[in-house]
Amino acid sequence: MSEQLTYEQLKQAAAEFGTPLYVYHAERIKAQYNRLVNAFDGAPVRFFYAAKALTNINVLKYVKETGCGIDCSSVNEAKLAVKAGFPADRILYTSNNIAFDEIREAKAIGAHINIDSLSNLRKFGEAFGHSYPVGVRLRPNIMAGGNLKISTGHAASKFGVPVEAVDELLQVMKETNLHIRTLHIHTGSEIKDVEVFARGLEVLFEVAKRFPELEVLDLGGGFKVPYKPGEEGTDMETLGKKVKEEFGSFEKTTGKKLQVWFEPGKFLVSECGYFITQVNVLKESGSISFAGVNSGLNHLIRPMFYGSYHHIENISNPEGAVKNYNVVGNICETDNFAEDRPLPAVREGDLLVFRNAGAYCYEMSSNYNSRYRPAEVLVKDGKLQLIRKRETLDDLLRNQVEL
Numbered sequence: 001m002s003e004q005l006t007y008e009q010l011k012q013a014a015a016e017f018g019t020p021l022y023v024y025h026a027e028r029i030k031a032q033y034n035r036l037v038n039a040f041d042g043a044p045v046r047f048f049y050a051a052k053a054l055t056n057i058n059v060l061k062y063v064k065e066t067g068c069g070i071d072c073s074s075v076n077e078a079k080l081a082v083k084a085g086f087p088a089d090r091i092l093y094t095s096n097n098i099a100f101d102e103i104r105e106a107k108a109i110g111a112h113i114n115i116d117s118l119s120n121l122r123k124f125g126e127a128f129g130h131s132y133p134v135g136v137r138l139r140p141n142i143m144a145g146g147n148l149k150i151s152t153g154h155a156a157s158k159f160g161v162p163v164e165a166v167d168e169l170l171q172v173m174k175e176t177n178l179h180i181r182t183l184h185i186h187t188g189s190e191i192k193d194v195e196v197f198a199r200g201l202e203v204l205f206e207v208a209k210r211f212p213e214l215e216v217l218d219l220g221g222g223f224k225v226p227y228k229p230g231e232e233g234t235d236m237e238t239l240g241k242k243v244k245e246e247f248g249s250f251e252k253t254t255g256k257k258l259q260v261w262f263e264p265g266k267f268l269v270s271e272c273g274y275f276i277t278q279v280n281v282l283k284e285s286g287s288i289s290f291a292g293v294n295s296g297l298n299h300l301i302r303p304m305f306y307g308s309y310h311h312i313e314n315i316s317n318p319e320g321a322v323k324n325y326n327v328v329g330n331i332c333e334t335d336n337f338a339e340d341r342p343l344p345a346v347r348e349g350d351l352l353v354f355r356n357a358g359a360y361c362y363e364m365s366s367n368y369n370s371r372y373r374p375a376e377v378l379v380k381d382g383k384l385q386l387i388r389k390r391e392t393l394d395d396l397l398r399n400q401v402e403l
């Protein structure tokens with residue numbers, strides 16, 4: 001089974017379901033999961049898909065079938081996971097700055113829980129004592145990730161219990177009889193350098209000895225995937241090997257056998273996604289050629305929000321003479337998807353496809369300018385199926401209270 005959808009399949013999707021349209025290739029998700037499993041073969045490892053990247057229920061069900069677990073950043077994601085059929089033991093809940101009541105709800109579901117503040121840890125211990133094992137999210141003071149908004153482990157980050165506060169953490173553990181089973185870190189997203197994960201492990205191993213009931217080190221997500229042609233992602237084979245070695249030698253020196261957990265989002269679903277748009281308007285202005293598509297930051301905010309690169313293909317005219325374009329949206333702000341981007345000659349009506357549109361794309365979309373969110377399609381076994389309808393005016397009015 002090919003790892004990519006063909007232009008024909010994408011054109012067929014656009015013809016059948018209209019544009020703008022998100023299309024996801026199921027088998028690509030499975031291929032990515034298998035890559036992880038193979039790279040970590042022989043390691044005491046578990047993977048939990050970071051559902052925040054893409055939560056369509058059909059994608060969650062598909063991920064469940066692969067055998068992967070699921071990591072939830074809100075109790076609503078945990079409820080979706082239950083609805084998708086994940087048993088509690090395969091659900092992990094890693095939120096931050098959350099009301100304690102939400103943690104109670106996650107516990108009622110039976111999920112594994114990572115808690116990211118001393119305040120909520122104390123509340124958890126006071127409520128449940130030793131009866132329910134938990135994880136603690138630590139802030140390891142490591143700067144990592146593709147940009148500052150997605151860097152989460154550095155010394156000024158809001159996330160986790162600072163590693164320098166471990167004495168206080170142990171005090172809370174003692175006072176409330178907490179059962180700490182997991183130490184967790186997530187230092188950022190789009191981390192290419194394997195050494196960053198190794199440094200995180202070092203920090204965790206250092207404090208691990210102080211937690212007598214520890215069973216799991218959870219290294220979070222953050223594996224980098226290629227966005228640009230020719231770009232390299234995280235070298236999973238090297239990481240897998242390194243992790244196996246490190247856990248092996250930790251076991252040898254301490255006699256402690258720990259598991260390692262990961263929470264990949266982008267790695268599993270970024271490359272399965274294609275966002276199909278259609279060119280509404282061409283405009284020449286001085287040296288700039290604008291290609292205005294029927295979408296905008298309301299549907300795909302990553303280029304505007306993070307300066308992210310998404311590769312664009314003109315699937316209607318792939319053999320056209322290459323020229324540079326500013327690909328822009330139709331929102332009442334400067335919503336540039338790409339500047340000075342070489343593309344085969346673009347004509348009004350052409351279909352432009354954005355790659356890497358699986359992770360954090362539909363999921364971060366909005367109704368800004370009162371535009372509908374796109375439809376979503378899943379391609380599985382070569383079959384195209386609608387998995388979310390395009391919105392209508394009723395959706396825009398659904399929760400409004402008209403006086």
Ligand code: LLP
Pocket residue numbers: 050053071094150186188189190220221222223263264265266267302306359360
């Ligand atoms: N675990 C935790 C605790 C996380 O906060 C995240 C992502 C992940 C796992 C998964 O990270 P991944 O493997 O996907 O890099 N919206 C941004 C990415 C934000 C990531 C937030 N946390 C973007 O579009 O680049």
